[in-house]
Amino acid sequence: MTFEQQWIEYDYNPFVLFSSSGKIISLNSEAQFLLGSVTMEELFNLATTYANVSFGFKTTFLELNFGRYRFFAITVGYENDEAIGIKLYQAPSFKLTKPKLIGELTNIYTLVDLCISTYSINSKIIFEKDFDPTIPEIMIDSNNFIKALNKMYACYENNEKIVTKIFYRVGEHIKFEEKKYSIFSIEVSSQNVNEEKVNELKVFAADKNFYIDFQKKITMNIPMITS
Structure with missing residues (x-):
């Protein structure tokens, strides 16, 4: 087993390589455990559904639940019509x-x-701003918040304009210490996104427990804890 193969084998994230007919060619250790919670056919269908239209690799952010496993994204790749691979990224356990x-x-x-x-x-x-002025002072780790927001801006560093929007999320709440708190969002958007910077932000958000949505716009969701 080569060094690269060992990295795949011991990766925390499941990886499966299928033949064109849906048979497993290879899989890593984590994928073997995953198959106790999901069928081979479901994973193959997932791969073919989210594969790129042409040859190559495509990463899609979505929420998946299989037994005890939770995933926030998948990467699907293929170079010919003979085999297709899928890697599923395990979601961190966010606990407030x-x-x-x-x-x-x-x-x-x-x-x-x-x-x-x-x-x-x-x-x-x-930098264009669209702020709802009604958000009160909140409890937050200022240092990590600034780092997260700077990383959000870095995702759009190759654009002429970046729009920052702050808005209250009507009807949405989060529970913390048996109390419900309203949520507001900081949304950053532009035309062209730097995927490498997005991946860096994703890792940082998971490590620091920031709730960030990665769609066409990048949105940080924050509970309004005021005391």
Whole structure:
């Protein structure tokens, strides 16, 4: 087994290579455990459904649940009509059940303006703002929030304009320490996205427990914990 093959074999994320008829050619250790919760046919159908139209690789962000397994994305790739591979990315366990929230009471608009000012110093990008002014001061880890927002802007670094929107999510709540809290969002968008920077942001968000949606627009969802 080569060094590269060992990386695949011991990867935390399941990988399966199928033949064109849906038979398994190879799979790693994690995929063997996964097959206890999902059938080979389901995985093959998933691969063919989300495969690129032409040869190549395609990553899709979606939520999947198979038994104890939760996934947030898949990558499907094929170079010919003989074989197709799929890799499923396990979702981290987000738990907002800490006995004490880490952070301080902060004006979110001040932090966003600080990020925009800092990021625009050596940039010609036009930053457009669309803010709902009713968001109160909230408890948040300012240092990690600034890092996350800067990484969101970096995903659109090759554009002429970036739009930042802050808005209240009507009717949506999150539960923390047996209490319900409303949610607001910070949405960053532009035309062209840097996929490599998106992957970096994804890793950071998973590590720091930020709730970020990756669609055409990148949205950070934050509970309004005010005390």
